[in-house]
Amino acid sequence: xxxxxxxFCGLLFGAGLTxxxxxxxxxxxxxxxxxxxxxxxLAFVMGGALVVYSLTYQFIIKxxxxxxxxxxxxxxTQKIVDKRLIIGSSLFGLGWGITGICPGPAIANLSSGNxxxxxxxxxxxxxxxxxxxxxxxx
Amino acid sequence: MTEFTPYxxxxxxxxLGLSGFLLLFLNGRIAGITGIVANLFFNFSKKLTxxxxxxIGLVLGPLVVMPFGFNLPTDIDLGWPAIIIGGFLVGFxxxxxxxxxxxxxxxxMGRFSPRSIIATISFMSAGIVTVFVIRHLLGV
Numbered sequence: 001x002x003x004x005x006x007x008f009c010g011l012l013f014g015a016g017l018t019x020x021x022x023x024x025x026x027x028x029x030x031x032x033x034x035x036x037x038x039x040x041x042l043a044f045v046m047g048g049a050l051v052v053y054s055l056t057y058q059f060i061i062k063x064x065x066x067x068x069x070x071x072x073x074x075x076x077t078q079k080i081v082d083k084r085l086i087i088g089s090s091l092f093g094l095g096w097g098i099t100g101i102c103p104g105p106a107i108a109n110l111s112s113g114n115x116x117x118x119x120x121x122x123x124x125x126x127x128x129x130x131x132x133x134x135x136x137x138x
Numbered sequence: 139m140t141e142f143t144p145y146x147x148x149x150x151x152x153x154l155g156l157s158g159f160l161l162l163f164l165n166g167r168i169a170g171i172t173g174i175v176a177n178l179f180f181n182f183s184k185k186l187t188x189x190x191x192x193x194i195g196l197v198l199g200p201l202v203v204m205p206f207g208f209n210l211p212t213d214i215d216l217g218w219p220a221i222i223i224g225g226f227l228v229g230f231x232x233x234x235x236x237x238x239x240x241x242x243x244x245x246x247m248g249r250f251s252p253r254s255i256i257a258t259i260s261f262m263s264a265g266i267v268t269v270f271v272i273r274h275l276l277g278v
Contacts, residue, residue: 014199
């Protein structure tokens with residue numbers, strides 16, 4: 001059951017990214033290009049997602065002791081804002097600004113069969129593995 | 139230039155929020171794509187996990203909305219150096235910072251997590267500065 005739920009949520013996520021056109025790198029780059037051909041659309045994507053998520057979190061999730069189909073909630077426990085968080089997020093933003101692609105849209109674009117999408121995902125995977133290895137050594 | 143599309147953007151955003159809510163409401167999990175991808179490569183149990191099912195859904199999701207006229211881009215207008223360097227930085231940075239646009243930008247911000255708010259401000263600013271430098275200072 002939990003696997004079917006995850007599959008359905010993945011479908012919904014991929015559908016959402018496509019409807020929002022966040023799968024189009026040009027759309028993302030134009031959103032980030034405040035001084036040029038600015039396209040504010042993605043602010044509406046984030047706005048829509050945040051309204052739904054924050055309201056349901058405040059009024060439904062917070063009142064629940066356990067999720068419906070699982071024994072407990074798996075929420076992040078880290079609370080401290082550290083250098084890793086800021087440097088890591090900034091490096092991610094640098095890559096996002098170069099390409100206009102973040103992890104979700106990269107994977108959602110796979111079915112187009114574009115070789116550059118495959119290349120991006122491979123490079124991204126190497127990045128994830130290297131970051132994980134480095135943090136294990138610390 | 140891309141066309142300003144507030145309605146489809148809002149609708150798409152609502153679907154993303156709904157996906158994140160359902161995953162938390164039913165399975166108690168955070169819909170953070172970086173974490174989900176990372177799990178694939180550090181899953182040594184060799185069993186099918188919920189993350190694999192989510193990723194299969196994520197790949198198939200665009201096909202569901204294609205009949206309604208929403209399509210994936212047919213051409214990616216980026217050179218190979220940008221793809222490789224950018225892809226690496228996206229993976230490395232989001233893993234180091236424990237999340238990306240989905241995990242921090244939607245799920246974390248939606249829970250008013252201070253870490254996620256700081257992370258989102260960091261990657262948004264870095265993205266804006268990067269695009270400014272590339273497009274307006276270097277003129278690429």
